[in-house]
Amino acid sequence: MRQPGITKPAANEVEGMAKGTTRRRFLQGTAAAGMIAATFQTRNVALGESSGSIQISEPFHGAVLNHRHGEQTNDGLRIRVSGEAPLRDRVTVNGSPAERQGTGFVSHVVLREKETEIAAVSEGSFGRAEHRVRVVWDRPSQPRYRFSIDDNSFFLRDIAQKKYSSLFDCFYLKGLRELNARYGVRFVLNIYYTTEDGFELPQFPDRYKAEWRDNCEWLKLAFHAYANKPDRPYQYAPAAQLIADLDKVAEQIHRFAGEQTYSPPTVIHWGQVQPAALKPLYQRGVRALSGYFRPNSTGWDVNYLFDDARSEYLSRHDTLMDFESGIVFSRVDIVCNSVPLERIVPTLEESTKDPKEAEILDIFTHEQYFWPFYSNYVPDHFQRLDAAIRWATEHGYKPVFFHEGFLGLPPRAAGPQ
Ligand SMILES: [Zn+2]
Numbered sequence: 001m002r003q004p005g006i007t008k009p010a011a012n013e014v015e016g017m018a019k020g021t022t023r024r025r026f027l028q029g030t031a032a033a034g035m036i037a038a039t040f041q042t043r044n045v046a047l048g049e050s051s052g053s054i055q056i057s058e059p060f061h062g063a064v065l066n067h068r069h070g071e072q073t074n075d076g077l078r079i080r081v082s083g084e085a086p087l088r089d090r091v092t093v094n095g096s097p098a099e100r101q102g103t104g105f106v107s108h109v110v111l112r113e114k115e116t117e118i119a120a121v122s123e124g125s126f127g128r129a130e131h132r133v134r135v136v137w138d139r140p141s142q143p144r145y146r147f148s149i150d151d152n153s154f155f156l157r158d159i160a161q162k163k164y165s166s167l168f169d170c171f172y173l174k175g176l177r178e179l180n181a182r183y184g185v186r187f188v189l190n191i192y193y194t195t196e197d198g199f200e201l202p203q204f205p206d207r208y209k210a211e212w213r214d215n216c217e218w219l220k221l222a223f224h225a226y227a228n229k230p231d232r233p234y235q236y237a238p239a240a241q242l243i244a245d246l247d248k249v250a251e252q253i254h255r256f257a258g259e260q261t262y263s264p265p266t267v268i269h270w271g272q273v274q275p276a277a278l279k280p281l282y283q284r285g286v287r288a289l290s291g292y293f294r295p296n297s298t299g300w301d302v303n304y305l306f307d308d309a310r311s312e313y314l315s316r317h318d319t320l321m322d323f324e325s326g327i328v329f330s331r332v333d334i335v336c337n338s339v340p341l342e343r344i345v346p347t348l349e350e351s352t353k354d355p356k357e358a359e360i361l362d363i364f365t366h367e368q369y370f371w372p373f374y375s376n377y378v379p380d381h382f383q384r385l386d387a388a389i390r391w392a393t394e395h396g397y398k399p400v401f402f403h404e405g406f407l408g409l410p411p412r413a414a415g416p417q
Contacts, residue, residue: 047117047132047134048132048134049131049132053085053089053122053126053129054083054084054089054091054122054129054130055084055131056081056118056131057082058083059081059135060133060313060320061135062136063133063317064136064321064328065077065079065111065135066138066141066359067141068355068356069356076110076111077111077137078110079110081109082104082106083104084103084104084105085122086122086124087102087103088124090122090123090124091105091120091121092120093105093107093119093120093121094107098120105122107120111135114139115137116134117132118132118133118134119132120132134323136321136328138407138409140406140411141359141409142409143358143395143397143398144359144398144400145361145363145397145399146186146188146399146401147187147188147385147399148187148188148189148190148267148290148362149364149366150190150269150367151224151269151367152189152190152191152192152367153192153195153367154374155170155172156201157199159204160199161199166208167211167212168211172367173219175370175385176219177215179389182386183393183399184399185389185393186219186399187220188221189219189221189222189367190222190224191224191249192226192227192228193245193249193252194227195228201252201256202252206255206256208256208257212258213257215261216260218399220261220263221261221262222262222264222265223250223253224249224269225245225268226248228269232269233269233270234268234269234272234274235270235305236274237273238274239273242273242274242281243277243284250262263401264281264284265281265289266402268304270302271292271304272301272302272303272305273305274305275304278327282325286327286403287326287327287403287406288403289328290362290364291329292331293311293315293329293331299311314331315331318360328402328406330360330362330402331362332362332363332364333347333348333351333361333364334347334348334351334364334388335364335365336363336364336384336385336388337376339384340384341383344387344388344391345387348361348391360407361392363392370382
């Protein structure tokens with residue numbers, strides 16, 4: 001797709017470049033020819049990458065925008081586009097002249113489609129440069145939350161060993177069901193294949209299938225990892241290994257709980273996978289993945305090995321679309337097992353204090369902290385969940401599953417609102 005303003009090559013563009021020439025080869029070529037780097041061939045610039053001295057600062061490539069990020073008009077969402085370009089250059093954004101303020105530029109674009117490409121072009125004495133980004137319009141957006149619980153395995157072993165007459169005779173599922181009855185909360189439980197002490201999913205009976213089905217509106221099971229150990233099992237694993245483990249767990253969930261209870265994974269154990277694994281995950285139905293996107297001593301962690309720019313962006317935004325895979329990445333707002341009860345509400349308030357980042361809540365915890373035998377048992381874990389869910393409910397957040405529709409909301413028909 002070409003944007004207005006860049007369909008014709010500028011007079012000072014390099015002629016005779018084969019289409020598809022990589023940027024590196026081109027740079028080498030221009031260096032050999034003694035050319036200056038500003039004379040990029042604009043048509044070959046990758047999305048999200050600037051061809052030189054122009055840079056769109058906002059919106060970010062992959063930004064997911066809703067009514068909080070612009071002005072909702074009859075025909076779309078009008079958003080501000082801003083950035084930096086050489087002082088005297090003429091700048092256009094999607095073909096319209098932008099306003100210059102020193103080295104800055106500002107323009108507005110109306111989003112009318114689910115995805116919109118924004119092209120900022122500068123032209124001046126050093127030639128022409130371009131930066132393109134693509135953004136997603138989350139048109140039907142409304143405040144919503146998704147609760148997912150990681151590292152699940154003990155409750156399945158417990159039910160299999162105790163042979164309860166009901167799933168909810170297990171205190172863990174009973175506690176989750178009470179929260180559902182109180183608030184309508186929905187849970188995705190990300191599970192392991194084995195507890196590594198002899199219990200594996202094939203030992204889990206299928207005699208609770210009807211009960212799983214009766215509760216599938218609020219309780220889903222998803223793959224998380226083969227086992228709790230080793231740490232970071234898929235950080236450097238080939239995509240094929242991750243997918244093979246996923247398929248193994250998925251097959252078991254279908255066998256003992258049925259298709260209605262199955263959810264694609266919401267978090268891969270430790271939030272780290274090889275970039276090559278993302279497309280295969282999408283093919284397995286993954287539409288959203290959560291991570292922490294937190295800084296550590298060497299860069300960023302629990303960030304699906306994203307680059308620094310995108311990790312930093314996600315550390316202070318709700319979501320980001322990765323167009324290459326089609327997966328939306330979501331930053332976890334709270335990890336209940338690591339936040340003391342009295343800090344639950346302040347943590348949620350802090351996480352939503354910027355109204356622009358207050359639309360989508362990603363609430364999260366881990367199963368092991370519910371169990372008294374676990375070394376880091378959290379006795380008030382259920383109270384923490386209650387506090388988080390009560391706050392979300394009282395502040396108008398609707399419980400959703402992110403893999404349904406777009407981040408939990410069905411698409412709305414096109415046309416004026
Ligand atoms: Zn995990």
